[in-house]
Amino acid sequence: MARTATAPGAPKTALGKAALEVDDRLIVAGPLRRTLNKVFPDHWSFLLGEIALYSFIILLLTGTYLTFFFQAAMTEVTYDGSYAPLRGVDMSIAYASTLDLSFDVRGGLLIRQMHHWAALLFVASIVVHMMRIFFTGAFRRPRETNWLIGVVLLVLALVEGMTGYTMPDDLLSGTGLRIISAIILSIPVIGTWAHWAVFGGDYVGELIVGRFYIVHVLLIPAILLGLIALHLLILVKQKHTQFPGPGRTEHNVVGNRLFPTFAGKATGLLLVVFGVVAALGGLVQINPVWLWGPYNPAQVSAASQPDWYVMFLDGSTRLFPAWDIYLPGNYNIPALFWPTLVLPGILFTLLLAYPMLERKLTGDTASHHLLQRPRDVPVRTSLGVMAITFYLVLMLSGGNDVIADKFDISLNAMTWIGRIGLLILPPIAYVITYRICLGLQQHDREVLEHGIETGVIRRLPHGEFIEVHQPLGPVDAHGHGELAYGGAPVPKKMNQVGGARRAIRGFFSPIEEPTAVELEQRSEERGLSSAEAQRELTSSGRPAEGGRPAEGGRPSEGGRPSEGGRPQEPRD
Amino acid sequence: MTTHDTRPGTTGGADTPGPLHGGPDDDYTPEQLAALPREELDRLGARYDGVEVLHVEPGPEPGSALEKRAVRQVGLLFGLAGLAAFAFFVVYAGAGWFLPDWQWELGSSTFSSLYTPMLGLLMALAFTFFGVGLVLYTKKLLPHETAVQDKHDGSHFDRVTTGATLVGGLHNSGLKRRKLITRSLLFMGGGLGLMLVAPLGGLIKNPSRGNPLGTTEWAEGVRLVRDDGTPIRPGDQEPGSLETVFPAVPGGNRQTDAATMLIRLRPSQQAAEIPREGQEGFGYGDYVAFSKICTHAGCPVSLYEQETSRILCPCHQSQFDVTQGAKPIFGPATRSLPQLPITVDDEGFFVARSDYIEAVGPTYWNRERI
DSSP states (O other): OHHHHHSTTOOOSHHHHHHHHHHHHHOOHHHHHHHHTOEEOOOGGGGHHHHHHHHHHHHHHHHHHHHTTOOOOOOEEEOOSSOGGGTTOEEEHHHHHHHHHHHTSTTHHHHHHHHHHHHHHHHHHHHHHHHHHHHHTTTSTTOHHHHHHHHHHHHHHHHHHHHHHHTTOBHHHHHHHHHHHHHHHTSTTTHHHHHHHHHSSSSSTTTHHHHHHHIIIIIHHHHHHHHHHHHHHHHHHHOOOBOOOTTOOTTEEEEEEIIIIIHHHHHHHHHHHHHHHHHHHHHSOOOOHHHHOBOOTTOOOSSOOOOGGGHHHHHHHHHSOOOOEEETTTEEEOTTHIIIIIHHHHHHHHHHHHHHHHHHHHOOOSOOOBOOOGGGSHHHHHHHHHHHHHHHHHHHHTTHHHHHHHTTOOHHHHHHHHHHHHHHHHHHHHHHHHHHHHHHHHHHHHHHHHOEEEEEEEEOTTSOEEEEEEOSSOBOTTSOBOOOOOSSOOOOSGGGGTOSOOOOSOSSSOSSOHHHHHHHHHHTTOHHHHHHHHOOBOTTSSBTTTTOOSSOOOOOGGGOOOSOOOOBOOOO | OOOOOOOHHHHSSOOOOOTTOOSHHHHSOHHHHHHSOHHHHHHHHHHHTTEEEEEEEOOSOTTOHHHHHHHHHHHHHHHHHHHHHHHHHHHHHHBTTTBOOOOOOTTOOHHHHHHHHHHHHHHHHHHHHHHHHHHHIIIIISOEEEEEEEOOOOOHHHHHHHHHHHHHHHHHHTTTTOHHHHHHHHHHHHHHHHHHHGGGGGGOOOTTTTOTTTOOSOOTTOBEEOTTSOBOOTTSSOTTOEEEEEESSTTGGGOSSOOEEEEEOOHHHHHHOOOOTTOTTOSBTTEEEEESBOTTTOOBOOEEETTTTEEEOTTTOOEEEGGGTSEEEESSOOSOOOBOOEEEOTTSOEEESSSOSSOOSSOOTTGGGO
């Protein structure tokens, strides 16, 4: 508008004028201000999803680089690159170009290994992020949609990983492909038709690497990108959840504004994730395909394991008993069908449906923006630990031959340990977790009622020894705390309520004046040091007012106990 | 940003913003805003976005020891990050120029075998130093503010008015009354959907044509040859040994389902041998030949423990007993490995007597019917 140009306060600097030019055309000042002012809550566990996002960025960048060199074709060629041990060996172009980009492209091996490591990190951070969402109840209304998108993202990430490590066409990936082929064949009724559609004929044909390539570099990444954008859009729209605490309610978000604090920290994390992946890609060898050799259907190496995220399916395949189902008419359902397709189908359906199931079973249909501590929802927490146990048994069974070899255990015993463990360990995990949750709950309540154990033992005039407890807030006539549990962590050590002085800053030599820190502490009117300064001791060594807090801390919103109150003798 | 306007309309008709223009510009005149200090403006804008800054813990005092120290730390980290990044470039570009060659050969110099680790380490250092520096910067040098933002719940007003617009539009379209249009739309939608999906039909092929799953390259009189193409006589193998053999046809050793294990049994194994029913004469003397493709998931079964007569599949640990017609005795496999009937030809080399009498490889829906 013209009026801003001549108005008082019009920009005088070149940058300001340029900004005005931009806003005159695009009108972005308003939305930009809203974005910069957006408040993000601060907790380490909220960064897990970010790690997944940053790994995805690495995957896009390194993956694009790899496509400059990788040739997705299965035409046979004779290798004549720099890797001497394989020179003169017949192999597919896919494998030969993988060798070339590892040995004949400057820095290509680094990028390839970074890509593989980033893929492992991508799936791992999705899984851990999902656990955080699950155990804190962040999937509850209104965030069910984002949970569903998250599960779909996880499944797509698995398929993306699987197609990715299949493409080099080395011996290990070829073995994996053979198993994928058998799994497709095992589908009842349409198995052979599905196999012919996917492979373009009998195993292995000439098409599959090319088909996996376009799925891997275009189809799934495009869907991933779209869903990630939607995931973030919904997150921004709904605003982030937060843990209960002072001033935090269901109707606000307490934290840092996007600019500059949150943006600074998030960029820092992005760079650290990049750094970690670069370190892994450079220093830790992964999938050295030149050692496996080209794929040959008659060869296999022992300890053929997929990448970690598919290992649970390998494990379930190893553990499932040899149960083919024969149907009238000479049809049958292969045993392979159940552990490789039905089991993951059930697992992912349960995962997808969990928010709806919980809503139905608990009858809790309210909107929630405050997170729960896992201990406060023992049934869900125990179910989660039970599921993780089930998953871990499957995953370890995926490498049971390696365990059998390294620990000198019978391979068949390992299979039976897996089969039995899969059935009995999850319920045991459930019971133990449930007990731990209840114990933690009880301890929280106990500290709220009786105060923190100070470790100070006092002998009363009649000879009784008691431990002095520090109440967290006001107490009633019996010396019991009046604070209610508000879903936030309860301080359980004196240092957490200011029992100790703040450490003086400086690693090798103090960079602060110790006496200044002391004075600052006393003036803060909190903690023991300030209490000491004010306390008038009677001859018996007891506080003059009998240890009752002079001004009881008022319970603050959200239930975080205030830090008032002085050492207090227990009355019972 | 010019006030010089030469549009024809401006000389005649009115071109002033309508009554809906409004917004905060009406509440705060430019003069009022110009009088406000920057911090006030920041807070004012934040309030418009539902954000209240509750508390600001200022950064370190300018010129204090605390600040100097933090600035030194952050500066050092950024400097190191730059150093690592430049070093990365020097190593990357300098290899083969003023540094030794980067290409790795068997038994070549240490530089080329350290090339990738060096690049990775330097890149990692550059990124990590930069990242840590940035985090320290936000933690130690920026003021720490605690802000609270209102979460807006859905608005009843928005719902009702949006609903009215949607329903109104639908009502005006008259689709509810104009049944012919709805029906023809549905009909067309079905047809279009089908048309768009139809090209996928190009992927579909009949798996039963020519019975590729039930047959292999083996046939009567086809010699058993090693990977290098040499034929095998009965005297070539030690008792208790296993050799992988292929049909003597072009490309036989690359066939996905023809790989076969030729096993010479030890006398004790031969004595204990219980062949599968109807397959008693499939071996030749103390030789038996079984498909190498696992009946579970199609991996090549490879590990032969002759002490126990077991063949182990390394993929899912199915175990087959060669003295019992390669019957599965542990693990997830349900069927015996198919046995290849063998004999020797006039020149004394092993040949197949026919193809496998059943489909090799993993089980599928209609395997028994092929």
